[in-house]
Amino acid sequence: MKYKKELDDLAIFGGAPVFDYELHVGGPNIGERARLLRRINDILERRWLTNRGRYVQELEEKITNLIGVKHCIAMCNATIALEIAIRALDLKGEVIIPSMTFVATAHALQWQEITPVFCDIDPETLCIDPMQVERLITPRTTGIIGVHLFGQTCDVEALQEIAKKRGLRLLFDAAHAFFCSREDKMVGSFGHAEVFSFHATKFINTLEGGAVLTNDDVLAEKIRLMKNFGFKGLDNVIFLGTNGKMNEISAAMGLTLLESLDELVDINKRNYELYRQFLSDIPGISVRDYNYNEKCNFQYIVLNVDQDITGFSRDDLLKILRAENVLARRYFYPGCHRMEPYRSYNPNSYLLLPHTERLNQQLMQLPTGTAIGPSEIEKICHIIKMCVQNSEALRKLLESKHEMIEITNTIEI
Numbered sequence: 001m002k003y004k005k006e007l008d009d010l011a012i013f014g015g016a017p018v019f020d021y022e023l024h025v026g027g028p029n030i031g032e033r034a035r036l037l038r039r040i041n042d043i044l045e046r047r048w049l050t051n052r053g054r055y056v057q058e059l060e061e062k063i064t065n066l067i068g069v070k071h072c073i074a075m076c077n078a079t080i081a082l083e084i085a086i087r088a089l090d091l092k093g094e095v096i097i098p099s100m101t102f103v104a105t106a107h108a109l110q111w112q113e114i115t116p117v118f119c120d121i122d123p124e125t126l127c128i129d130p131m132q133v134e135r136l137i138t139p140r141t142t143g144i145i146g147v148h149l150f151g152q153t154c155d156v157e158a159l160q161e162i163a164k165k166r167g168l169r170l171l172f173d174a175a176h177a178f179f180c181s182r183e184d185k186m187v188g189s190f191g192h193a194e195v196f197s198f199h200a201t202k203f204i205n206t207l208e209g210g211a212v213l214t215n216d217d218v219l220a221e222k223i224r225l226m227k228n229f230g231f232k233g234l235d236n237v238i239f240l241g242t243n244g245k246m247n248e249i250s251a252a253m254g255l256t257l258l259e260s261l262d263e264l265v266d267i268n269k270r271n272y273e274l275y276r277q278f279l280s281d282i283p284g285i286s287v288r289d290y291n292y293n294e295k296c297n298f299q300y301i302v303l304n305v306d307q308d309i310t311g312f313s314r315d316d317l318l319k320i321l322r323a324e325n326v327l328a329r330r331y332f333y334p335g336c337h338r339m340e341p342y343r344s345y346n347p348n349s350y351l352l353l354p355h356t357e358r359l360n361q362q363l364m365q366l367p368t369g370t371a372i373g374p375s376e377i378e379k380i381c382h383i384i385k386m387c388v389q390n391s392e393a394l395r396k397l398l399e400s401k402h403e404m405i406e407i408t409n410t411i412e413i
């Protein structure tokens with residue numbers, strides 16, 4: 001690893017990449033390997049692999065205690081968890097969701113022939129804008145799904161008020177917000193239900209996994225049965241269900257990572273503070289804030305690139321970094337409303353989404369997590385700084401070498 005001194009040294013213009021290995025945004029946390037392997041050996045010894053085994057039950061209990069919620073139902077992934085929660089809540093017709101989210105939020109509805117109605121975000125929080133939610137309600141609306149994007153919480157109180165006033169169900173996609181809080185209350189306990197993702201790239205992972213959390217006893221029972229084909233007892237199926245079960249090895253991974261929770265937060269927080277420090281006072285570049293008054297997992301480093309000031313675009317910077325093996329991402333470009341099938345259903349929906357449209361051109365995520373250390377962060381920031389400090393020359397180089405970049409840059413963004 002070496003520092004780049006001038007623009008010509010950048011890998012996008014033919015220099016050697018600053019890293020000879022890839023740095024990922026979602027590099028998985030692994031936790032105490034020996035403990036995980038002990039648990040896996042125990043699973044194999046006991047030959048109990050799935051169907052609400054001992055470790056799944058232990059994981060559910062640990063999460064309910066940590067969050068302060070009555071029920072946690074572990075599942076095979078958050079997409080299925082969303083689908084089951086949506087069905088158990090009896091959502092139909094139209095459901096209002098932000099377009100600025102992973103496409104799974106929309107797909108979980110559309111898969112069940114429910115129309116996701118895309119709402120704009122509050123640019124401060126990147127979460128669904130309650131004022132616009134009110135305007136999008138029609139006689140067909142049955143619910144709202146808020147997404148606590150990048151660990152920032154939605155305006156839960158405003159959404160709760162709207163849902164109550166208009167008789168709507170309120171679900172939260174909390175895939176990014178495990179171990180985050182709002183006004184000292186842990187995410188997982190809001191609305192009628194909340195859904196976590198424990199995918200490999202998430203703060204706490206179970207390889208693949210997810211969970212529905214709720215304080216509603218009746219809803220919890222329904223969800224438990226639905227995720228096991230609708231079986232109530234050995235031979236008695238009481239309604240339509242599916243297979244949403246988490247397996248024991250996944251639960252073992254989750255339990256092992258929960259034992260390192262504080263350490264994982266500390267590493268993410270250290271990385272966030274380093275990025276903030278190295279990227280402070282760079283015109284046009286800012287790392288989005290986390291609120292220190294709340295619990296937070298600091299899982300995402302969200303960078304805002306304002307092209308009017310930097311002179312180059314977010315996508316230029318993505319290409320530059322990716323050529324250096326810094327595999328930054330542009331979540332959630334281009335917005336669900338511009339993805340299929342939603343784009344074909346409603347080609348003009350972008351007209352109602354000005355903040356989503358603008359921020360989808362400006363935001364990107366930088367590598368963090370346990371696989372990244374301070375010296376790597378310093379080098380990443382050094383490249384960004386060098387680009388901004390030489391933005392005019394950079395723009396000219398990008399223009400003059402456009403063809404060469406298009407041909408040699410095989411890295412897709």
Ligand code: T4K
Pocket residue numbers: 024025026027028077078079080101102104105147173175176197198199200201209210327331
């Ligand atoms: N709601 C929201 C708001 C979500 O963000 C998500 C998922 C969901 C719902 C649905 O949850 P799940 O059904 O997945 O539980 C990834 C994840 O697949 C997805 O879980 C996640 N959100 C989304 C934000 O990111 P991709 O297509 O970006 O994944 P991929 O394979 O490009 O991986 C991301 C980075 O992580 C890469 O740089 C490679 C690295 N990586 C990935 C894996 C799987 C590793 O280093 N090791 C690994 O094992 O979607």
